[in-house]
Amino acid sequence: NAGVTQTPKFRILKIGQSMTLQCAQDMNHNYMYWYRQDPGMGLKLIYYSVGAGITDKGEVPNGYNVSRSTTEDFPLRLELAAPSQTSVYFCASSQSRISSNYGYTFGSGTRLTVV
């Protein structure tokens, strides 16, 4: 039972470079999310998707782009990396409707450093 798989786990980027963080889930969840977490801080929502072909901005979308061509995959694209994007990135997925037994399932995270 894989759950949510994120790759890569670690990455160092130079300022101005671009990269794509991959996220895949095998739970047939409609909802998927990208968060960033700075050291000692909480989770900030970058983008989310409520289904294939539907995405929307979260709290901190600037400098990022997403796409959702399938239910399973939700990649996050960083264009023109900046030091302010140094953070840990978490992908998560969930059911559409809140139930008392199922919460968000998070991937293991990608630790990104921009130098």
Added chain:
Amino acid sequence: QQPVQSPQAVILREGEDAVINCSSSKALYSVHWYRQKHGEAPVFLMILLKGGEQKGHEKISASFNEKKQQSSLYLTASQLSYSGTYFCGTAPTPDSNYQLIWGAGTKLIIKP
């Protein structure tokens, strides 16, 4: 509005009890609790739904007072494995799973 968690941090000896609170200024349908250990992803603990129920998970339980728009997480006879940062997330309606608003977290340190 981000829910307010209190305390921000707490240090306990193994075997002591802890209470972590999560308060919102808006009406809530649900409160979600997660634990994140250092260097790891958040892990789902439990969800409290509107109705004032109390739930339990091993020695960790929680309550939800919808009138006060507040939830409390209770950790009884704490174990070293309970160390980590606890986050609450709040949602206003049953269909608002994508609108979860996270608190800033409460760091719990358990010492032997």
